[in-house]
Amino acid sequence: MLQKRIDDQASISREQVREAQELFYKHLKRVGLKHTDQRDTILRTFLETRDHLSTDELHRLVKKKDPKIGFTTVYRTLKLLSDCGLASEVAFHDGVARFEHQYNRRSHHHMVCTECGGSVEFFSPEVGKLEQEIGRKHHYLTTRHTFQIYGLCEECRKKQARRIV
Amino acid sequence: MLQKRIDDQASISREQVREAQELFYKHLKRVGLKHTDQRDTILRTFLETRDHLSTDELHRLVKKKDPKIGFTTVYRTLKLLSDCGLASEVAFHDGVARFEHQYNRRSHHHMVCTECGGSVEFFSPEVGKLEQEIGRKHHYLTTRHTFQIYGLCEECRKKQARRIV
DNA sequence: ATTGCTGCAAACGATTTGCATGAGG
DNA sequence: CCTCATGCAAATCGTTTGCAGCAAT
Numbered sequence: 001m002l003q004k005r006i007d008d009q010a011s012i013s014r015e016q017v018r019e020a021q022e023l024f025y026k027h028l029k030r031v032g033l034k035h036t037d038q039r040d041t042i043l044r045t046f047l048e049t050r051d052h053l054s055t056d057e058l059h060r061l062v063k064k065k066d067p068k069i070g071f072t073t074v075y076r077t078l079k080l081l082s083d084c085g086l087a088s089e090v091a092f093h094d095g096v097a098r099f100e101h102q103y104n105r106r107s108h109h110h111m112v113c114t115e116c117g118g119s120v121e122f123f124s125p126e127v128g129k130l131e132q133e134i135g136r137k138h139h140y141l142t143t144r145h146t147f148q149i150y151g152l153c154e155e156c157r158k159k160q161a162r163r164i165v
Numbered sequence: 166m167l168q169k170r171i172d173d174q175a176s177i178s179r180e181q182v183r184e185a186q187e188l189f190y191k192h193l194k195r196v197g198l199k200h201t202d203q204r205d206t207i208l209r210t211f212l213e214t215r216d217h218l219s220t221d222e223l224h225r226l227v228k229k230k231d232p233k234i235g236f237t238t239v240y241r242t243l244k245l246l247s248d249c250g251l252a253s254e255v256a257f258h259d260g261v262a263r264f265e266h267q268y269n270r271r272s273h274h275h276m277v278c279t280e281c282g283g284s285v286e287f288f289s290p291e292v293g294k295l296e297q298e299i300g301r302k303h304h305y306l307t308t309r310h311t312f313q314i315y316g317l318c319e320e321c322r323k324k325q326a327r328r329i330v
Numbered sequence: 331a332t333t334g335c336t337g338c339a340a341a342c343g344a345t346t347t348g349c350a351t352g353a354g355g
Numbered sequence: 356c357c358t359c360a361t362g363c364a365a366a367t368c369g370t371t372t373g374c375a376g377c378a379a380t
Binding site for chain 3: 199200201202219220221237240241260261262
């Protein structure tokens with residue numbers, strides 16, 4: 001099931017890219033790793049998206065810029081980006097790990113269409129409050145939560161209605 | 166990471182087992198499948214648990230009753246049980262599919278300890294309302310949602326504090 | 331120079347399928 | 356009898372790792 005783009009292409013600004021890069025380089029230096037062209041290309045490609053990409057999908061995009069970059073490097077770079085908070089995993093529960101960049105974005109959740117794989121993002125501060133509340137109640141130190149809604153999007157509902165009639 | 170039992174063993178009643186079995190048999194008949202001893206054993210074993218079992222864990226339990234039953238049969242039966250609503254998948258996001266039986270239980274969610282794998286269940290009607298609300302707003306016909314909280318349970322917090330001191 | 335990086339290929343673990351044999355309706 | 360079920364083994368899929376040669380500090 002492929003992730004379909006819903007949002008318009010709304011790239012982050014050149015300035016924001018710079019900031020993200022700097023954050024990444026600092027992180028690399030901090031943990032004693034090196035700054036390479038491949039990592040740079042991968043970060044930039046990743047930041048240009050607003051989708052929820054699998055490693056494979058990001059790899060495909062990256063190869064358009066530099067066909068020599070391999071899957072493994074993308075995979076490992078994505079892990080590095082997660083480590084420094086630039087990427088975070090969203091589990092759509094369809095068997096593949098997906099990532100989105102967190103740069104300059106509010107906390108949000110996803111509603112996924114189980115028919116076409118499309119998704120919409122929504123914002124719901126209540127969910128974060130619930131996390132706090134439940135954690136306190138059961139003496140957990142909460143670190144994060146996942147919340148996804150599954151269903152049929154408007155188009156797929158219509159298609160289904162037509163099939164039944 | 167193994168699932169740790171939190172709740173006490175609170176088996177469902179003999180009567181409830183009967184009901185579940187009947188529902189299962191009807192489902193089998195409806196889709197033209199057969200009623201076998203293996204499927205029966207697997208359903209009964211599954212109903213006796215209150216945990217969130219992986220296919221492998223259920224298989225282990227099933228083998229205690231009938232060592233000849235193979236993994237594949239458990240796997241396929243779990244799918245059948247999902248089809249008729251007796252089992253539902255809970256994704257704890259740790260790489261294995263987990264199932265719980267929905268028989269006679271209120272809708273609930275899980276908070277998972279990322280250190281020891283333990284979990285607590287909690288009830289939060291707000292989440293269901295949110296699902297409805299968000300669905301309406303974006304014209305989705307919602308069917309289900311997932312909500313999990315991750316963090317450290319009380320014991321693991323203490324252990325960690327000790328390590329740091 | 332030293333240490334980490336890359337990309338291939340191969341390992342891995344969970345899941346899924348093909349198939350020959352066996353059992354249910 | 357015919358169809359479906361079973362359990363083994365093998366295939367599959369996404370992910371992860373080992374390693375030999377390459378590049379950054």
